Amino acid sequence: MELFELAKKGIKIEKQVPLSRYSFTETGGPAEYLAFPKTLAELEQLVAAARNERLPLTIIGNASNLIIQDGGIAGLVLILTAMKQIRIDQDQVTAQAGARIIDTAFTAAQCKLTGLEFAAGIPGSVGGAVFMNAGAYGGEVCDVVQSVRVLTRTGEFKCYTNEEMKFSYRHSVVQENGDIVIEATFALQHGKRNKILAEMNYLNALRQYKQPLEYPSCGSVFKRPTGYYVGPLIIKAGLQGKQIGGAQDSTKHAGFIVNKGAATATDYLDLIHLIQQKVDERFGIKLHTEVRIIGKPAD
Incomplete structure (x- = not known):
């Protein structure tokens, strides 16, 4: 069994784990198998193992805009929150799929980059935000995404442009083809840190006032x-x-x-x-x- 072999190599794979531990609703049945890949290599190996064993494969980010039914999920569930590196290159921010979009927005702000303020209170991961074309307060992920790197279910790496992502309201092409978002690059603009942070704090205060957090x-x-x-x-x-x-x-x-x-x-x-x-x-x-x-x- 390939999953067993990966476990012997040090990749932690658990069985029958209640997913209510990880969902924002605090509900959900068990995952037949559950793993938290820490690196791209581990993710690639786990996806290959699921494919070779013909196991259903489910990818989860921060589980914030998700309802997991009480019967749980068969096959292998991968939660990507351990893959959370964020990199800055001039006016571009590249974040791995498991990074919180909130953290990505604040990292950008600290580097005086504007464009992600709308995401300051969105609790999801970058992968989930790209998957759903998340948005709030007049902004959407599609407004700032430059490119998205994915791993296909067959083990191929691809890079999509913004146009190739076919973004629309709460929709992207990866909802159709099942590709796994591994990182996204956001093209931002230079701005003033204090002004950016003030806008983010205002939107978070608005969210606290309006939403049942x-x-x-x-x-x-x-x-x-x-x-x-x-x-x-x-x-x-x-x-x-x-x-x-x-x-x-x-x-x-x-x-x-x-x-x-x-x-x-x-x-x-x-x-x-x-x-x-x-x-x-x-x-x-x-x-x-x-x-x-x-x-x-x-x-």
């Missing part, structure tokens, strides 16, 4: 439908504060669902489906999830 959550649950805001639709449908099990539509920001205690992924999904149903019935508007839902339901 005091509870575990998966961030913004739904994509914004054209011409509408999700929160007011949920409020008008009478669902703000609605709770199923331990999952509650936030009383602070209706676009968030929080874990009020002992919530399961099934609680989250039941509440999501109820909100979708009621908003569609009341307004004829279909809400689509921004949060990524993976894994299998509980038996």
